Amino acid sequence: MGNVLFEFMGISFTWEGIGITAAAFFSLLSVAGNIVQYIHKKRNFKEKNNIEYITNKRVDWIYAVRQAAASFIAKAHVLSIKTELEPADIYELNELLYLVELYLNYNGIVDGNLVNIMYKIVEDIKKHDHEGVNAYAQLFCNHLRIYLKVEWDRVKAETNGEKYDKERNLKELLKAYKKYDETAKNKKASDINTTIQMLNNELTRLQSQKREGN
Secondary structure: OOOEEEEEOOEEEEHHHHHHHHHHHHHHHHHHHHHHHHHHHHHHHHHHHHHHHHHHHHHHHHHHHHHHHHHHHHHHHHHHOOOOOOHHHHHHHHHHHHHHHHHOOOOOHHHHHHHHHHHHHHHHHHOOOHHHHHHHHHHHHHHHHHHHHHHHHHHHHHHOOOOOOHHHHHHHHHHHHHHHHHHOOOOOHHHHHHHHHHHHHHHHHHHHHHHHHO
16 A cells, blocks of 8 residues: 555545546546537438438428429410310319419418419419410419429428528528519519519518517
């Protein structure tokens, strides 16, 4: 046994004992550090997997919306030049309309525009208004291109780990619509301006709510 350095509450302390205790203490710290690091890595791995899963599902959704919308527009063009419509024709068109509608957000501004335009297309087909169908079909495609472009940019942002909430989504939609308004030749100015105003109003309302919450 080594020389006793001091005693405390009946316990003798030596250099050897202090060394062993210190070694045990630092070993425990190392183990605790490894455990914390493991938990942190596991949490990050889980979060990364969740983001990747959601992102992959969003990509699948983008392609599904695009395919369903293309089927609806193609069918609408065929029926718009058909002399006599059968009940089955309207049934099939409505089926495609409902499919697209179910893919979209029930309270989204652009989503609502897309759905409203599809109903107008159906009505013009029933009236055999070929020009009306073509005009609304082009308008529908314009809105959809902007909508899906913003959603695709959202996928890229989320993949990079960026925060993407409703406020950012509204800002990106506004930016995309304003750019379209400045550059597009084939457009309905009143429709685009109305959408921009609606997006502006919703963004203002959301930001006001956040300020009140803070």
